Amino acid sequence: MKRAKSCTGALALFLLSPLALAQSSSGQPTVTPELAPLVVTGTRTPTDTFFAPLIVDVIDRHDPTLRTASRVEDILADQPGLHVAGQGRRNGQTVSLRGFDRNGVLVRLDGVRQDINTGHLGNFFLDPALLREVQIARGALSSLYGSNAMGGVISFETVEAEDLLRPGENGGARLSLRGATASDELGATLSLFGKRDLSDGSSLDGLVALGRSESGDIRRAGGQTTPEDASLDSLLAKGGWQLTPDHRLFASWQHYREDANQPANPQSLTVEPDDMRDRDTTSDNLQLGHRWSPAVATQLDTRLTLSRQDIDESEAARTLQRLGVQSDGYHRLEHGWLSQTLAFGAAASHATQRPGGTASGFPEAEADSAALYLDDTLTVGRHLDQGGAGEFDLGLGARHDSYRAEDADGRESDKSRLSPRLRLAWRPSGDLMFYTGYAEAFRAPTLSELYADERHFGGFCMGPFVCVPDNFWVPNPDLQPETSKSWESGLAWSFGDWGLRASYFDTRAEDFIDTEVDIFAGTTRAVNVSRAQLWGYDVRLDWSPSSIPFTAFLGLAEVNGRDRDSGKPLGSLTPLEALAGLDHRFAGSDLTLGWRGRFARAFDKQGEDEALPGYGLHDVQLAWQVTPLLSASLKLRNIADKEWYRPDGNLGDGRSLLANVSLQW
Template identity: 65%
Template sequence: MKPTHTLGVCLSLLPLLTAHANETGLDPVTVTGTRAPTDLSRAPLIIDVLDRSDAALATASSVEDVLSRQPGLHVAGQGRRNGQTLSMRGFGRNGVLVRLDGVRQDISTGHVGNFFLDPALIQEVQIARGALSSLYGSNAMGGVVSFTSVEARDLLAPGEDSGVRLSVGGATANDELRGNLTAFGRRDTANGQVDGLFSVGRSKSGDIRRAGGDKAEEDARLNSLLLKGGWEPSNDHRLFISWQHYDESTTQPANPQQLSSSASNPLRDRDVESNNVQLGHRWQPGSATEITSQLTFSQQDIDEPQASRTLDRVGLQSDGYHSMEHGWFSQTLVFGAELEQARQRPDGQANGFPKADIDTQAAYLDTTLTAGNYLSEGGVGQFDVGIGARYDRYDASGQNDADSVHDQVSPRFRLAWRPNDALMLFSGYAEAFRAPSLSELYANERHFAGFCAGPFFCTPDNYWIPNPNLSPETSHTWESGVVWHQGDWQVRASYFDTRADDFIDTQVDIMAGTTQAVNVQRAQLWGYDARVTWQPRAFPLLSSFVGLSEVSGKDRDSGDALGSQTPLEMTLGNEIALYNSGVRIGWQGRFAQSFDKQGDDERLPGYGLHDIHMAWQLTPAIDTSLRLANLGDKEWYRPDGSLGDGRSLFATLNWQW
C-alpha cells in the first residue's frame, strides 16, 4: 500500500474551519489513556471514547458489534465471540493491549481470541492509539483498548438511591435473544457511604449471517454475572471489590476464525469460562492526587472434548498521579508498579498451549512540565515537556526447557506547544515491546498429523519445537500531530512512523516435520489518524463526526508489504436529537479504498457501509435503542481477508424502576 496521504491533508482542514468558529463551544471530554484524567484537547495522542449512550455499545452483544466501525481498527474473525481479535496501527492481536477494569486480557491459545466480556456490563470503552509501553508495558505497541464495567452511580437516576433495570434485546443476524437484570443502590451509614451492583445476563444465538449472506455456523449460549461493591469511610478513601463472570457454551468449528466447518475444521463443543476478581483501595485527597491499588485474580478456562486450557493470573498493582504548582510552571507525575504471576496449564490433548509460567515485575514514572504564557498574554505560547519510562522484567519457565529471562526499558518523550487555548501542536518519540507468549516459547507437542499427497509423497507428523531464546518484539515510533478546538469544531490528527524489530513469526517446515516461533522481520509502519467533530451552536441538537485513517507497512529488508495494515478509510457520522432530546436519530458510514490482502497477492475491493440508529426515551422509566448495521448488506472484507459483518438489526429495550 502506498502512503499517498499525509498529515498535511488533515492540517489543510484548519483554515476552512477557522472561518466558521471564533470561540470555544464543545463540551470537554475526559480521557485516561495517559494514566491521569486529561481533557481530550490536551492529550498528545489519538483517543476515541464510547459510552453507554453510543448506539454501538447500547445494542451490542460482542466486541465486533462495539468496535467494528471505529476508524483504523479492525476486528478479525467471523462474528463468533471466541474468534475475535484486534488489529490497529499495523499490529495484530499480540501488539494491541486489551484491558478489562485495568487487568490485561492476553490469553494466547491458537485461534481463540481474548475477549471474554459481555458488552451489556460495560460502561465505557477508551481506544488509545500509539506506542504506550512506557505506561502499560508489554503488548501496547499499536495501542490500548480499555473496557470499564458499569457501577451503581452510572445507573442511579437523579435523586434516587436504588433501582432495578431490566434489559431485553437481540440481533437478527444470529437470531439472538438476550436479557439482563441489574439491581443497584447506595446508602449513607454512620461509617460512610456504601454502594453495590448485582447484574446477571443470558443470551442465546445461532448461525451468524456474514456480509453477502454467507453463514458462520454456531450455536451459542452465554451467561454473565457482575458483582460490585464499594465503601467510602471518608471523602478521601474508597474500598471496592468486584467479580465478573463469563461462561459461554458453543458448538462451532475448531478454528472459530474460519467461516465454516470442514473435514479439517470440524464442529466441536467448546465451553469458555472467565473470572475476574478485584479487591482494591483508592485514595483521592483532592482533584490533584489519586492512588489506586488493587489485588487481582483472573482465570480463563477453555474446555473442549478431550482437551482443556487454563490460564491463572494473580497480580498486585498500584497506579497514581499527582499534580503540583511550582510558581512559574506546573508539574504532573504519573507513577505505578506491578507484580504478576501467570500460570498456563493444559489438560488432555491441548495443542500449542504448554505447561509454563511467567512472573513479571514492572515500575514506571512519567512527568509532564507545563510552562509559558499564551501569545495573547505576551508570552511565546504554553509548552508541555513530557518524559517517562517503564521498566519491565519477565521470567518465563517451561517444563524441561530453559528459562527465558528478559528486561526491557520503554522510554517516552514528547513536546507540545499551545499558542492559545484552542490549538496544540505536539510531537514525540516512544519505544514499545511485546514479550513472547508462553506458547511461542515452550510449545513442544504435535502440531498436526502428517499426510500423503500421493502414493510416493508423504510428510511426517509436525511437532512444535520450543524456542526459549526468543527476543521480545520492539518498536521505535515518532508521532506528531495537532489538536484544535474552537467554536463548533474540534480537529485531532497525527502522523506516525514506526520502526519495529524482531517480529515473532511461526515457521513451519513440512518436510522436516517442525514448527517453531522465531524472530525474523524488521518492519516499517507509517500512517495517520484524523478526527473532525462539528456541533453547531446554532443547532445544538445536531452533531457530526469524520474519522480518517490509513496504515502502510513494509519489510525493511525485502521491501515486501506486511503487517495488519489499514487501507485508506473514512468514517462519517451524523446524529440529531428531537422532541427535547427524547429521540435521537443517526447515520454512520464507513468507506475504504481497495487494498491488498495480507500475505497474498489478491486485491480486495473497497467498500461503503451504512448504519442507521435510533434511541427513544419512551417514558422516564423506559427507553429503547435500535441499530441497523450494513444497511445495504454490502459484501466487504477486512485486511486479513475475512468477511465483514452482514446486515443485522440490533435492538435493546430497557425498563428501570
Template identity: 30%
Template sequence: MTAVGFAQQTDGQSVTELDEVVVTVGRQTQMQSEASAPVSVVDREEITRRQARSIDDLLRDAPGVTISGGPRRDALMPTIRGLSDGRVVVRLDGARQNLQIRHRGQTFLDPTLLQRVEVLRGPASTLFGSGAIGGVVDFRTLDAQQFLAPGEVLGGRLLAGYQSNADEGVGGLTLAGQRGDLGLLGALTRSQSDNFVDGDGVEEPFSASDTLSGLLKASWRPAGPHRLSASYLDYADDSPSRTTADRPRGDAVRRLTRQRTAALNYGFQPVEGNLWDLEATLYRTELSLDERQLEVPGRSQAELATSGLDVFNISRLSLLGIEHQLTYGIELYRDDQTGLEDGQPDPGFASSRQETLGAFLQDRIVLGTRTALTLGLRHDRISQRAERAGEAESRFREWSPQATLSYRLFDGLRAFASYAEAFRAPNLRELFVAGEHFPGNTYLPNPDLQPERAHNKELGLSYLRSGLWGDGDRLRGQLSLFRNDIEDFIEQIVRGDSGDPPNTTRFENVEDARLRGVELSLDYEHPAYRLGLSGSLLRGDDEGDDTPLEGIPADRVTLSGAWKLPGRAMEAGARISFVARQDRLPPTTDPDAAGPAPGHVVTDVFINAALSSALDMQLRMDNVLDRSYRRATNLVNSPGRNLRVQLAYRF
C-alpha cells in the same frame, strides 16, 4: 467517535450536556483535549445507542482500530494500527487480560455490563509494559453511583433485545442500591443466537453463541480521601465452534469459554495537598477453554490464570517555579498456563509460568502557559519457564523510554510530537510450544526468542472549541501521523519437506517491520444534531524483503450523523463506512488465505427514542443494502442485513 451525552430527560424536559470528556487510560485523569496522545472514548450512552453485543460494536469507529479474527465472537480481538495477537494491552477494571492462543479471542465480556471503554493508540510500554506496542484498550464495568441518578437510593433496569440476522435474543437485569457512602450493583445478562448469514444469504456455520454474564460490584466513597471498590465479572459461552475459530475450516468442537475477573481497587486523594493521588488494584483473571470434538473422540483444555498488583501515585510539585506532575508506580503480575489433551499434558499449550515486575516514572513538566514536556521511563524484569523437565528458563530486562512535547498553538488547538519505545516479550506458547501442528508437521520450541522492540515517532493535533457557530455547540478533532519501526518481529514459520529442519513449525524473530499511517477524527455536536467523521490509512512492510506485512487493515472513512426530532425525545441517524480494496498482501502458502479483500460501502440507520420517562428504545438496521463483504483482517464474511431492537425499562 462521540463520547458525550446527546440529551437527557430531567422532569420531562430535554436538556443538552456538552461537558468535556475526561480520560484516564494514560493513568492520569485529564481532559481528552489536553491529552498528548490519541485517545478514543465510548461512554455508557454510546454503548446503549449502538446496542453493543461485542467488542466489534464497541470499537469499530475508532480511527486506527479494527477487530480482527471475526466475525465469530469467540475469535474477536482488538487490532490497533495493524497490531494484535498480544501486541495490544487489554485491561478490565485494571486487570490485565493476557490470553494469547492463535485462532482465538483475547478477552471475553458482555458490553451491556460496561460503563465505558478507552483506547490509547500507539506504543505505551512506558506506563503499561510488555505488549503495548500497538496501544491499550481499557474496559470499565458499571458502578452503582454512576448507574443511579443523583439522590436515588434504589434502582434497576430490565433489558430486552433482538437481532434478526442470527435470531438472537438478549435479556438482562441490573439492580443497584446506594446508602450513604456505600453502593452495590448486580447485573445478569443472557443471549442466545443462531448462525448468521452473509450478504449473499450464505449461512456461516459455527457462528452461533450462547452466553451468560454476571457482574457484582461494591463501592465505598466516603467524603474523605479514601475510595474502595470490589468487582467480580463472570462470562460463560457454551457454543459449537471450530478449533480454528477465525478460519472457514477446522475441526468441529463444542467449546466452553469461561472468564472470571476479580478486582479490588483502592484510591487515596486528599482534598488538600498535591503529593498524593494514589490508586492500587489487586486482581486475578482466570480464563479457560474446554473443547470437545464433535466428529471424532477428543478433548482439549487450556487455562490461563493472571494474578497481579498495580500501584501508582501522582504528585504535583513546583520546583524553581516550574510545575511538575510525577506519575510513578510498580506493576507486578504472574501468568500461569496449563494445557491438557485427552487428560494428558498438551505440548501445544505447555504448562508454564511468566513473572513480570515493572517500575515506571513519568514527569509532565509545564513550561509556561503553552508548552508541556513529558518524559517517562520504565524498567521491566520478566522470567519465563516451562514445567517439563530440562526446559531452559528465559529472562528479559527491558527499558521503555518516552518523550512528548506539546504546544498550544492558539485557543482550542494543541500540537504534539512524541518518541516512544515499547516492547513485547515472547509469550509462553511461542517459547515452549511443541507437539503436532498438523499431520506430518511438528512444533519446535524456541526458548531463545527475543522480545519485539518498537520505536515510534508521532506528530499530532487536537482541537476543541465550544460556541463555534452557536450556543451549546462544540467541535472536537484529532489528527495523528506516525511511523512505528519494530525490531525482531515474531512470526510463526512453517517449513515443508525442503525446510531446515524439514516439516516443522517454529516461532522465530524475523526481519524488522515498519508501520506508518495517518488517523483523523472530527465530531461536531449541536443541541439539535451531531455529525462525525473518522478515517485511517495504514501501510505495513517487512523491511527485510520489502513485502507487505500480514494483517494490515484496509483504508477506511466513516461518516455518521444524528438529528433530534423537534418536540420529541427522539433522534434518527445513519452511519456510512467506506472501505478501500486491500490487496497489499505478503506471499503465502496458507491454504485458507482469502486473498485481496474487495472495497465495500456499508450503511447503517438507527432511531433512539425515550418512549416515556422510564422506557427507552433503540432501533437500528445494520448493512441496510445487504452487502456481501469481508474485512481485510478476517477470513470469513461479515453478516448481511440485520435488524436490531432493544428496550430498556428503568425502575
C-alpha cells in the same frame, strides 16, 4: 441448529413496547445520569481526551453502538484503523491496530490485562451489556502499560452503581432486553444497584447484574451463513465502601461463561460437519482494592487481582491464571510559574498456564513479571493572547519491565526491557495544540511461542511418492521480544463549532515474532524474522453547532508497512478508511436519529497478491429516552447487506438489526 428462532419477531415487539408507552408518557424532563470521570487511557491521568497528545476514541454506554452490542465486533467495527478478525463468534474475535496484530494490542478489562493466547481463539471474554465505557488509545504505550502495548491499548470499563442511580435515588433496578437478527440472538440483563449512607459518615454502594443470551447461526455480509449454537451467562458484582472522602475500599467480580457448539477454528467461515465441537469458555476477573484521593488532582489506586480463563473441549482443555498486584496513581504539583503532572505505578504478577488432554500449542509453563513506571509532564508559559510565547508541555516517562518464564522441563527465559517516552506540546492558545513525541515499545514472547513442543498437525501424502511426517512444535526459549521505536506528531484544534484532531506516526519495529514451518523436517517454531517500518495517520473532525439540532463527524485512518530488508508489505495493514456520521436531535423530545457511513479504498489481502474491493457501508441508529424510566436504542447495520472484506480477508458483518430496550425503576 439454532436455539433462538424468533429473534426477528421479538425485535418487533421491542419496537412496539416503547411506542405504546410513549403515548402515556407524563412529559417529564429526562434525567440522564452523568458518567463518572475516568482516567484517560494513554495518559493515566484525568485529561481532556480532545487535547491529549495522541488519538483517543471513547464510546460510552449511551451510544447505540455500545448499547445494542452483543459482542466485541459490534463495538469496535466502526473504528477507523482498527479491525476485528473472525466471523462473528465471540471466541474468534481478535484485533489489529496500527499495523500490529492481537499480540501487539493490549486489552484491559477494569484495568486487568486480558492476554490468553491459544491457537485461533481470541481474548475478548466479556459481555457488552455490562460495560459503561470503552477507550481506544492509539500508539506506542509500553512506557505506561508494558508488554503488548505497541499499536495501542483498548480499555473496557464495567458499569457501577453511580452510573445508574439518578439524582436523589438510593436504589433501583434496571431490566434490559436486547437482540440481534444476524446472529438470531436474544438476551436480557437484570441489574440491582443502590447506595446507603451510614451514621459514621461513611457510605456503601453496590451493584449486581445478571445476564443471559442465546444465539444461533451467524449471517455474514452478502447473506452467507456460518454455524453457531451458543449461550452466554454473565455476572457482574461490584461494591464500594467510602470510609472517608479520601479513602474508598472496593471489590468486584466479573464472570463470563459461554457454552457453544462451533468449529475447531472459530474464525472459519466454511465448516465441515465433522469439524464442529462443543466448547465451554469461562472467564473470571476478581479485584480487591483501595483508592486514596486526598485532592482533586491526586489519586492512588492499589488492587489485588485474580484473572482466570478456562477453555474446555471434549478432548482438550486450556487454563491461564494470573495473580497480580498493582498500584497506579497521579499527582499534580504547582510551583508558581511551573506545574507538574505525575503518573506513576508498580505492578507484579504470576501467570500459570496449564493444558489438559490433547491440547496443542499450549505448553505447561509459568511466568513472573514486575514493572515500575514514572511519567512526568512539565507545563510552563502563557498563551499568546496573555503576552506569552504559548504554553509548553515537556513529557518525560519510562517503564522498566522484567519477566522470567519457565516450562515444566525447566527451560528458562529471563528478559528485561526499558520503555522510554518523550513528548513536547505547544499551545499558542486555549483551543489549539501542536505535539510531537518519541516512544519505544515491546512485546514479550508468549509462553506458547517460547515452549510449545506438542504435535502441531499430522503427516499427509501429497502424491503416491511424496509424503511428509507429523509436524511438531520446537521450543525456542531464546526468543527475543519484539521492539519498536515510534515518532508521532499531531495537532488538536477547536474552532467555533468545529473540532479537529490529527496525527501522523512512523514506527520502526525489530525482531517480529513469526511462525516458521518446515514441512519436510516436520517442525514448527517461533522465530525472530524481520525488521519493519509502519507509518500512517489518524484524523478526527467533529461539528457540533449550537444553533441547529445536528452533529456530524468524520474519522480517517490509513496504515502502510514494509519489510525493511526485502521491501515487501508487512504487518496488519489498513487501507484508507473513513467513518462518517450525522445525528439529528428532534426538538421537544429525547430522540436522536443518526446515520453512519463506513468506507474503504480497494486493497491487497494481507500476505497475498489477491486484491480485495473497496466498500461503502451504511448504518442507521436511533437513541430514544421514551420516558424518564424507559429507553430504547436501535441500530441497523449494513443496510444494503453489501459484501465486503477486512484486510485479513475475513468476510465482514452483514445486515443486522440490533436493539436494546431498558426499563429502570
